Amino acid sequence: MAAAAKPVKVLLAGDVGGQLPALLKRVEAVNSKSGPFDLLLCVGGFFAPGGDPDAEPAADLRPYLTGEAQPPIPTYFLGAYGNGSRAALRALSAAGGASGLHYLGRAGVVEVKGLNVAFLDGRRRPPKPRPLPPPPPQQQEGEPGGEQQQEQQPPAAAEEEAGPGCAYYSPEDLESVKRDLAELAGDVDLLLTCEWPDGVLGALPADQAAVAGVQHGACAPAAAELATLARPRYHVAGGQGVFHARAPYTNPDLGAGPRATRFIGLAHVGNAGKQKFLHALGLAPSASQSPEQLAAVPEGATASPYQQRREGKRAAEAGPDDGGANWRWQAPKRPRGAGPGAGGDGGPPGAPATAWGNAGVAKDPASTIFVKGISFSATLADVEGLFSQAGKVVDVRRGVDDHGRPNSWAHVQLESPDAAAAALRLDGGMLLGRPLSVEPSNQGARARPAAPAQPVEGCWFCLSSPDVDVSLVASVGDESYVAIDKGQIAPTHALVVPIEHYPSLAALPPAAADEVLRYLSSLRAAFAAQGLQLAGFERHLALRSKGGNHCHVNVVGVSPDAAAGAREAFERQAEAAGFELEHVPPKGGQLDRKAPAARVQQLAGSGEYFLGLLPDGGALIRPIRRGERLPMNLGRQVLAGLVGAPERADWRACAKAGPAEEEAEAERFKAMYKKFDIMAQQ
Known part of the structure; x- marks a missing residue:
């Protein structure tokens, strides 16, 4: 357990709506009476609604943008839309950190005062106006209405997306925060959105479900999706103009124990109904909490409103004959033992797999x-x-x-x-x-291998998860699969992943480990045909909030010149972070699983570690002990440097323009790899 930490005192504010001086006056009074507070977080629209986003910021806001005036406590905000919003963000950027105001950004996960804060700025984009019906037949001269009908056009968008700010979030914004959540080693303390999540008032007793003034049509499925993935301790949202603190709800146990979430919806600053727009919290960072503390379920907690809604939707979509299948490449499963009995073989090709065995045979x-x-x-x-x-x-x-x-x-x-x-x-x-x-x-x-962990809902690597992007998968074996990385460093960047939710390469049972190594050997051969050599890495994280890490090995093809310096590149990057890697020499020109696995188990037990894969088949290993922080990006930094594109160490710099480009990249990789695919050779 991490050392105990004192609670971070947080103030939460709803839609500011351009009334920053009024809000800060209230904050100053609360801080003097009940503080000191560590920070202020604002959700919902921060600027005056409507108007021109490029207009000059309001006179009473300008001093805070330039740093001439400072808020009573550090202030972080979302809602970068509305009158003067883009001009204000440009002024904040020009101030170079002199201001006590901080825009969190469009989407992501950041650490603020020791708290893990996930956020999504903007609102759901409204549907495009329906096209006008075709013009009527040509009017006769002198008849009214013809020209007027043809001149009507759909209204232009009030706010364009060019420039800073975020009036409407995009699919790329959602993917960005999902990716950050997938890479986060700890729990999410706070999730901030500008909209209430769709369905948040579900799963409540009938006498508690009604909240006056809530516009359910303005609740967002995206916010609900993020709440389901993040399992935050608190979800704070604006946008509705009313205050509501929902009874806590429990999220599903993904392997590290359940997690409880408290949703807080905040009213607009200075609202006429005097509803609460400022809320105080004392929150110890999740990193300082024990697993038992994080898994504690408060009295009166309900089931997850999103899980209930999702299960209902799935049941409706599945129909009576679906069988509950959710594996992306397999026919619907049937109950164990539902096969044809002795002599059967599970049915014709394409039929669901069934168990074999003759119950009438005494076991010997x-x-x-x-x-x-x-x-x-x-x-x-x-x-x-x-x-x-x-x-x-x-x-x-x-x-x-x-x-x-x-x-x-x-x-x-x-x-x-x-x-x-x-x-x-x-x-x-x-x-x-x-x-x-x-x-x-x-x-x-x-x-016989131990039973693997159950598939984890929301895991990006479990093939049973609806979040898996099938188009990126290049080959599926019996125990593992190969896919291109969504944030490819280079066209050869691929992942080798066990199908089941095993935490690390060292923990794989023999059959899965052997197939992963066969895949690595086949990728080594595929790269060699391109005049390249294989380099890669695995980072085992003991994730607490997502059912544990799902093992995945990153590999990329590098030039012979770069390959010669791969070991030095890994060691130099690790040394810069204060770590020393142990070298495991190759055996027979390829990675010998038993040698690094045994060394990892000797050094780290079942704990975290970093494993670098060298072009000559050797490896570099470093256990990560409690309290140590190996940079999350170390492996990508090395691989990006080896391919001559250091700027691509950040996966955000590798984002494709859209699904079409991702699929095209995947098809190019499949064409390159097809000849070497171990499954094609069976």
Whole structure:
């Protein structure tokens, strides 16, 4: 547990609406009476509504923009739209930090006074005006209405998006904050939005659900989506002009315990109804809290209103025959054991996978072997045909996982212990182009991989997650897959990811680890065909707020000259951050998983670590101990430097223009990799 920290005293304000002097006067009074407070956070529209965003800022605002006048406490705001908003932001930028006013930005996650603050500025863009109907037939001369009808045009947007500020958030803004949330190692203390989240008043008792003055049509699905992903301790929003503090609700447990969220909607500053527009909090940073403290559920907490809404929507969309499938590449799963029974093979190609096994056969461990490495496309007849060389096959027991995918292992029972002993000689034999591992069943039971973590909702790497971008995936194996990175450093930048939610390369069970290494070897060959060499990294983070880290290995192709300096580049970047990396030499010209994995486990146990992959097949390792902070971007900084594009270390600099460009980049990578894809070779 981190050292105890005193609470950060925060003031929260609703829509300022251009009345900054009035707000600061109130803040000064509250600060004198109940302070000192550490900061003021403003949500909702900060500037006077409407008008020209390029107009001269109001006279009473100008001194705060230039730094001539200072707010009583550091002030951070969203709502950079309205009269004079763009001109004000330009003035703030010109002040160069002299002002005590700070614009948080369009979207992202920042640390303020030790608090993790996620935010999304702007409002949902209103729908475009419906096009006018076509003009009527040509009017006869002298008849009224013809010219007037044709001259009507849809109204122009009141605020354009050019320049600073954020009248309306974009899909790219949403992706930006989602990416920041995915990379955040800790919990979100505060989520700030300019709109109430859609559905926030759901899951409340009937006598508490009604809040006067709320315009439900102005509540935003985007804000609800971010609240679901971030699981913040507090979600603060403006935009409705009313005050409401919702009963706390619990977010789903993603593996690190539940999280409770309190939603606070704030009224406009100086509203006629005298509704509350200023709210005070004393909030200890989540980094200083124990897992038990963060997982505590307050009395009276309700279920998540968004989860309830989402489940209802899914049920409505699924229909009666859907079967609850959510795996993106697989047919709908059926209950375990719902297969055709002995002799069946799970149905025709494309049918849902079903478990194999004959319930009428008494289990005989002495006559049973444990088989690993079975392709998920293998049928029961394929397995029986191979092992019938050793004797009569009595039963094949092969299960399916929670997504309906067949397991890569099975128990094969033969007619006698002698037949089972003969079957052991098939160890290393090929089935559908894949080598099999064959062991006695008692040994196999001990060696069998531990059940992986359950898929995590909202995880960017779990294939069961609706957030996975299928278009970026280049190859799917039995245990892992290859995809291009959404923020590619170079056209060869790819990720190798286990399908199941394992936390790190060192923690992978043998079958998954072997396939990941096969993928890395195939990528090494694909890069070599381009005259490049492979460099990469893995950073294992013990994420508490997202069900734990999902292992992913970054790789990129680098020139031979850059490859020669890769080790030095990693070591130099780590040294600049105050860390020293341990070198693990290559074995046989490729990364030997056992060597770095054993060294990582020896140095770090199950803790965090950084692993650099070198072009010669060697590795660099550094455990990250409690209290140490290895820069999140260290691996990307090294790879970006090796490809000669250091500015692309920040993934934001790598954002594509839109989905079409991302898909085109993915298709180019697939074409380059297709010849070397391990799945294409089976």
